[in-house]
Amino acid sequence: MSAAVAAPAADRAARRRALEARATQQAFFGAFLMVWAVGLWLWVIFTAVQILVTLLLARFLELGDGNVVISIGPVGAPQIFLFVMGLVTGAGLLTIHVAAGGTRRSAVRGWLLAAPAVGATFAVVSVLVTALVRWISALAGSAPAVGPFLGAAPAVAALAVLGTAAFLAGVCGNAGYRRYGAGGGTLFLPVAIAPVVLAYVALLPAGGFASDTAVGPGADVAWWGWLLTVPCLAAAAALTWLLHRRIAIGAAG
Amino acid sequence: MTTAPIAVATHGLTKRYGATTALEGLDLEIRAGAITGLLGRNGAGKSTLLQLVAGFERPTSGHVLVDGEDPFDNALTMAGTQLVREGGDTFTSEPVKDTLEWYRDLRENWDADLAASLVDAFQVDTSQKVENLSRGQTSMVGAIVGLAARAPLTIFDETYIGMDAPNRETFYEALLTDYAAHPRTIVISSHLISEVERMFEEVVILDAGRVLVAGDADDVRSRGLTLTGRAADVERLLGARDVLTRRELGPTSQVTVLTSPGDDLPARARDAGLEVDGVGLQDLFVHLTRRSGSTAKDES
Numbered sequence: 001m002s003a004a005v006a007a008p009a010a011d012r013a014a015r016r017r018a019l020e021a022r023a024t025q026q027a028f029f030g031a032f033l034m035v036w037a038v039g040l041w042l043w044v045i046f047t048a049v050q051i052l053v054t055l056l057l058a059r060f061l062e063l064g065d066g067n068v069v070i071s072i073g074p075v076g077a078p079q080i081f082l083f084v085m086g087l088v089t090g091a092g093l094l095t096i097h098v099a100a101g102g103t104r105r106s107a108v109r110g111w112l113l114a115a116p117a118v119g120a121t122f123a124v125v126s127v128l129v130t131a132l133v134r135w136i137s138a139l140a141g142s143a144p145a146v147g148p149f150l151g152a153a154p155a156v157a158a159l160a161v162l163g164t165a166a167f168l169a170g171v172c173g174n175a176g177y178r179r180y181g182a183g184g185g186t187l188f189l190p191v192a193i194a195p196v197v198l199a200y201v202a203l204l205p206a207g208g209f210a211s212d213t214a215v216g217p218g219a220d221v222a223w224w225g226w227l228l229t230v231p232c233l234a235a236a237a238a239l240t241w242l243l244h245r246r247i248a249i250g251a252a253g
Numbered sequence: 254m255t256t257a258p259i260a261v262a263t264h265g266l267t268k269r270y271g272a273t274t275a276l277e278g279l280d281l282e283i284r285a286g287a288i289t290g291l292l293g294r295n296g297a298g299k300s301t302l303l304q305l306v307a308g309f310e311r312p313t314s315g316h317v318l319v320d321g322e323d324p325f326d327n328a329l330t331m332a333g334t335q336l337v338r339e340g341g342d343t344f345t346s347e348p349v350k351d352t353l354e355w356y357r358d359l360r361e362n363w364d365a366d367l368a369a370s371l372v373d374a375f376q377v378d379t380s381q382k383v384e385n386l387s388r389g390q391t392s393m394v395g396a397i398v399g400l401a402a403r404a405p406l407t408i409f410d411e412t413y414i415g416m417d418a419p420n421r422e423t424f425y426e427a428l429l430t431d432y433a434a435h436p437r438t439i440v441i442s443s444h445l446i447s448e449v450e451r452m453f454e455e456v457v458i459l460d461a462g463r464v465l466v467a468g469d470a471d472d473v474r475s476r477g478l479t480l481t482g483r484a485a486d487v488e489r490l491l492g493a494r495d496v497l498t499r500r501e502l503g504p505t506s507q508v509t510v511l512t513s514p515g516d517d518l519p520a521r522a523r524d525a526g527l528e529v530d531g532v533g534l535q536d537l538f539v540h541l542t543r544r545s546g547s548t549a550k551d552e553s
Contacts, residue, residue, distance in 0.1 A: 019328040019329065022359070023332075095342050096355060097359075101333075101334065101335065101359055101402075249304070
């Protein structure tokens with residue numbers, strides 16, 4: 001190849017990379033900010049409800065006899081919320097991303113980066129909110145109220161993985177609906193959420209069925225449990241990319 | 254920053270949706286730096302073609318080339334192409350300004366001043382949610398995006414549905430003014446042919462997924478001729494030419510005929526004392542596609 005031909009080809013390649021980087025960044029911030037714009041409301045309501053329930057139960061139940069234990073924990077609602085926000089991200093952002101000149105590739109890359117970002121930030125907030133509720137419940141005298149974790153670090157790590165997987169499962173689920181229609185998309189959902197379920201089983205004590213409520217996510221998890229989350233996240237990411245790769249952008253809304 | 258106009262070519266382009274064929278072996282070239290009118294009846298394949306060009310979909314077979322490259326998921330061509338679809342691609346449940354900001358952040362040639370002036374000209378309230386806008390106002394948002402994006406390949410697919418006449422005029426004027434200042438390739442798909450044909454430099458007429466006519470707009474217009482005069486004289490001159498419509502008024506005959514480039518029929522008809530009139534693009538389109546439709550029915 002001559003230098004005259006090679007130079008424009010190199011320019012185009014560099015420009016292609018710059019455009020992809022710009023669009024990836026846009027997709028990342030679009031998803032991250034959208035999740036948190038709605039997520040703030042989730043945390044305000046979630047925190048208020050936890051405090052209210054803790055105080056009411058402490059007042060009306062006879063606590064302290066060992067028969068009644070209030071379990072406060074961030075496993076469940078936050079991950080379901082992130083799954084739903086994954087669905088919303090794919091549904092709300094893909095079409096306008098492509099219409100504004102971005103590729104599917106840059107959209108998926110941005111969302112793959114946004115997934116751990118929302119997963120990690122949700123995990124940190126989860127632990128802080130749980131600590132706050134435990135502190136308030138202790139002040140109110142509902143001493144038996146226990147948190148879902150023994151140590152903050154493994155809890156944050158486990159919740160971050162669960163949140164990341166849940167968000168990706170949502171994005172993947174939306175792509176399934178786009179690719180396979182309403183019926184096929186619903187049938188595909190178990191495949192989309194399988195990585196979350198596997199990660200849940202791997203990171204929660206006794207696969208989430210531990211009777212000791214003081215033991216939270218990430219606590220006492222064996223090394224192979226953490227290792228198992230790697231293929232879970234990789235599978236969720238790969239599935240998300242494969243489904244988006246050839247996806248058609250349907251009629252304008 | 255790339256602002257050079259972009260050319261489009263298709264070769265044997267076919268797109269099927271299940272049993273329905275939207276495009277069938279389409280061979281077409283859209284000239285860079287010109288305003289091309291894309292005409293066709295409902296279901297002719299216009300929107301499908303434009304979505305393939307914009308990289309929204311993949312062809313079933315054949316090729317579409319934008320600036321010499323396959324546009325599907327192509328960062329270069331997609332960044333250089335702005336397709337504005339009917340109804341627009343917007344954040345429907347968010348204020349208009351959110352949509353405009355999204356395009357501003359992704360479109361490297363975005364002209365914020367032009368967007369602001371068009372918002373004023375169309376009197377669009379950018380604090381309103383898109384879903385609360387009327388059909389015409391939603392179309393205006395699409396028009397603003399299409400013009401302010403200033404993409405080297407700008408495509409309007411029935412963009413101004415629902416707009417009232419003054420706003421459509423505002424759009425046409427803004428488009429021509431901006432096109433003169435910033436030349437680019439513009440494709441306009443429309444059913445309002447009589448309104449927009451004055452802007453066309455090139456015309457493509459699609460019918461049932463195939464190209465019926467394509468070329469320079471003036472050449473296409475000149476291909477349609479209406480001859481009026483004594484039936485015998487008209488018939489004698491027609492020869493084997495393609496007759497689109499025929500009307501008999503006693504001894505007088507009025508025939509609309511399709512000629513080829515360089516055809517000497519107009520001169521010969523005038524010499525024979527026949528009345529020779531041009532055919533407007535809209536009339537030519539109606540004649541061509543109506544006849545094509547009836548031919549297709551006859552054949553089926």
